[in-house]
Amino acid sequence: MTYETITFAKKDGIATLMLNRPEVMNALSTKMRAEITQALESLDEDVRCVVMTGAGAGFCSGQDLSDAAAAADIEGTLRREYEPMLNAVINCRAPVIAAVNGVAAGAGANLALAADVVIAVESAYFTQAFTKIGLIPDAGGTWVLPRLVGNARAAGMMLFADKIPAPQAAEWGMIWQSVPEPEFVETVGARASQLASGPTGAYLSVREALRASGANDFATQLELEAKLQGKAGRSADFVEGVTAFQQKRQPSFTGR
Structure with a gap:
């Protein structure tokens, strides 16, 4: 374009x-x-x-x-x-x-x-x-x-x-x-x-959590963290991150 x-x-x-x-x-x-x-x-x-x-x-x-x-x-x-x-x-x-x-x-x-x-x-x-x-x-x-x-x-x-x-x-x-x-x-x-080269989904969830924190009370923010962390924990990037840590190498994130 x-x-x-x-x-x-x-x-x-x-x-x-x-x-x-x-x-x-x-x-x-x-x-x-x-x-x-x-x-x-x-x-x-x-x-x-x-x-x-x-x-x-x-x-x-x-x-x-x-x-x-x-x-x-x-x-x-x-x-x-x-x-x-x-x-x-x-x-x-x-x-x-x-x-x-x-x-x-x-x-x-x-x-x-x-x-x-x-x-x-x-x-x-x-x-x-x-x-x-x-x-x-x-x-x-x-x-x-x-x-x-x-x-x-x-x-x-x-x-x-x-x-x-x-x-x-x-x-x-x-x-x-x-x-x-x-x-x-x-x-x-x-x-x-x-x-x-990083975990794009995690980055966007960090953004979401930060923006919500100003309006949320502590309990509500904990609930949001759990939700977003659950999403991150189901990602291919999390699997890759843990695997790379265990293998003592740099992770190769795909953003997924």
Whole structure:
């Protein structure tokens, strides 16, 4: 499939989705949102990890402010275009790594934070820039940020719209890792390969359990763990994992 605003390539079980409007710091247009959604919803079964990154100097600068139609109907745009895109990320059939190679602003920051894991180059930064133009954070920001960094830091980020450098974001627990630029590509590649060769079903169950834990009481979470662990225990990957452990070798997981 040919795309206009993203590139999408697959190799060794890894799909790399690159936002590809570098002339506008990969600002999100209607076409880009649709293409991201389509790419993620149509993954082949052999894709076991997705890396989402940006072309050029930035990851994503957020909404394309030159889009008059979107500005005229912000609520409709969020419902029709942003919600399917974000749901495609969080419900992706493979773990998603956001490889943040530069600025991640506004909806671009929240697109990154929707991924399962965020790895950012040290020179990158995150900003909830919405109040600078008289808006509130959207694209899931008001849900995800308090859960990652707590209400006080989330409120400060949203009200002041400060730039949060990647090392600080990692220190706060907003992202998984901040990496020096010379090591960034290699680090992302190694982590993607690790996920692509791992027990995909177990990874997705980890995602499900983590997301449910915020709303569940302890007893309910124990029930969910038992259910998900039972599913994992019936998988071919579990059999392979135990066999490899007993034989003192590396497991060869199939994702099944």
